[in-house]
Amino acid sequence: MAVPAHAHRKFRRDPLMIAVLLGYDAINWVDGRISLPAPGAVRETNESIDVVVTDRIAATDDESVTAVTFAATDGAPLPAWSAGAHVDVTLPSGRVRQYSLCGDPADLSCYRIAVRLIPDGRGGSAEVHNDLVVGAEFSVGRPRNAFPLAVGGHNQTTSAVRLIAGGIGVTPVLAMLDILDRTSTQWSMIYCGRTRDSLAFLDELGRFGDRVTIREDGPHRPAGAEELLGDLACDSAVYACGPPAMIDALRGALVDRSDVEFHYERFSAAPVVDGRPFDLRFASSGEVLRVAADQTALSAILGVRADATYSCQQGFCRSCAVRVLDGVPDHRSTALSRDEVDAGYFLPCVSRAEGCLTIDL
Template sequence: MTGLRERYRALPPHPFRRRRDVLMGLAGAMLSGMETVTGRARKVRLPDAADGTRTLEVVERTVVARDENVVALTFAAADGRSLPTWHPGAHLDIELPSGRMRQYSLCGDPQHPDRYRIAVRRIPDGGGGSLEVHDALQVGATVRTHGPRNAFPLTVPGYGSPTRRLRFIAGGIGITPILPMLGLARRLGVEWSMIYTGRSRDSLPFLDELDRYGGHVEIRTDDAAGLPAADDLLGDCPDGTAVYACGPAAMLSAIRARLIGRAGVELHFERFAAPPVVDGTAFTVTVASTGRTVEVGADETLLGALNRSGVAARYSCQQGFCGTCRTRVLAGAVDHRDGLLTDPERAAGQMLICVSRSADGADLTLDL
């Protein structure tokens, strides 16, 4: 009985919403890149400690790719207290010293409750977040966060999922949310396999940590084997498989397209930036404080249009789950496309401008 109890303690809580891809028909849509970097940097301040904000200190810094473009940072609580627990797939909303807010997947071991680890690839033209992490976050530096949140939960076969096996697909820095999932799958004795792809072995982080999994993990690089097709990534993938994928846009699009019509296969994937606008209608938004109007195109987000026009608006995840861009609507009907706001909040005139938009092209007036 003791062993069984320990196995259940290792399980993530059953997710409120499962991240199954129910929009397979949109496989041709363009997906965004690996870091939320669109638009100019904004000063985004987290609330103070009264509502759970924590200060983390960098206690270890390690280069984890041979090309030296990926650095792993390990954090501990600056006040020495214990940290909230987390489960594979979780991320941290981190406020960097500049005030930029960025999300980074936790890639350490959830069984070490006093440490959080992230890994960040240096992106020279990526909007500043990755450059700041690489250049400014040395050992002893501090950042602020509310703690872990999970938008990419792992539902384990036999423990709340009808599937029987797991297939993990990671491309480059997309290994970060996948890495903790491997450890959990092994501890629970779940059948699983993985393919890890990238330009070259020098560009792939954490290769040494993957050695412990032996033949469960296949390393495939473009310089040796060419660009992988969807079938290469999915492998055998019989019915009853749950696929967890994180990587470049082209990789995710190919996987989604290949699985259209496969009702017996679940696809879960991590996307770190704004999804494409689907079935959008052009509309006009007015900033109440200045009277300025901005035209929002049918294929762009409201947040994107404001940034393009130089109107300051807070944002972070750009996917409708963090709430940073929550804005009050003073006039107009809203097409809510987020999964965060409650019905009372929507009725009170709130919207998330990163994904939600005007209903039927009606004009909106915002309290920015």
């Protein structure tokens, strides 16, 4: 486990936390030596927890978002989590999807997720809406956090926090509100959606009064970065979750604001950065694919193998992992363990290469 970087891009570390994390790493190292993965198998690093649905509600007036609450089937407390975390959900069909936790981090008797129905999607959201009724059983992985809220740390200088959510992007942000409300940090939130009927958890947000601004964009009038950011003071932090166009607009507006932290989570795969074209060769057929500089290896694979397994497309879930038989990968994810990297595994959703990779497909 890496020592978390301090908020506001500072490099000071808490000595006690460093000692705790080093001890944790040592325990994991010993465990890894004792229980090595079988040759050719990807080691499971996110063990499954069997759960059962205890409650479900429509979280929007138009019923396009369903909130599902679930608990461990054995009644045991669920693993601790922090605001911004997500879980891998293995649905009854076997589909794996990633959903943000939007309940109360202090209540480990249950978790809650909220899912918007995508009628022309890949089936995961429809399965949640249709099949995760009270009493239905499925499994989840342990929470992971790629979008943590960094407030109240050592020598923190953040003066204010602006939260920005677009549509279902409210889910990871929702758990941040109570935390901010318990600190002395000034905060405000803007929540955007096409119509008020399609915005989730408005009743829960109402208790925060005018610190939460609800904005109905309509189909042709999405909010611009200037409106979403407003007049940000020095030493502010922005946390945003929403569609790619929103995130890209905010990034562009903040690129020259070195005095503002920008934390974000997007709904889809991030654009390729510093990409160069390379080739993929399928060992089973000898077929060679050209991966363009601005294309992921996964998208190239899906172009000819539509049934290839994948889920998050962001290097978190490891669903798309393939084994490299020849060539040198440029790993751009930390989701694989050192043993998996040494065994030749590769995440085509984010990682790249130079020259040619021969993969076990």
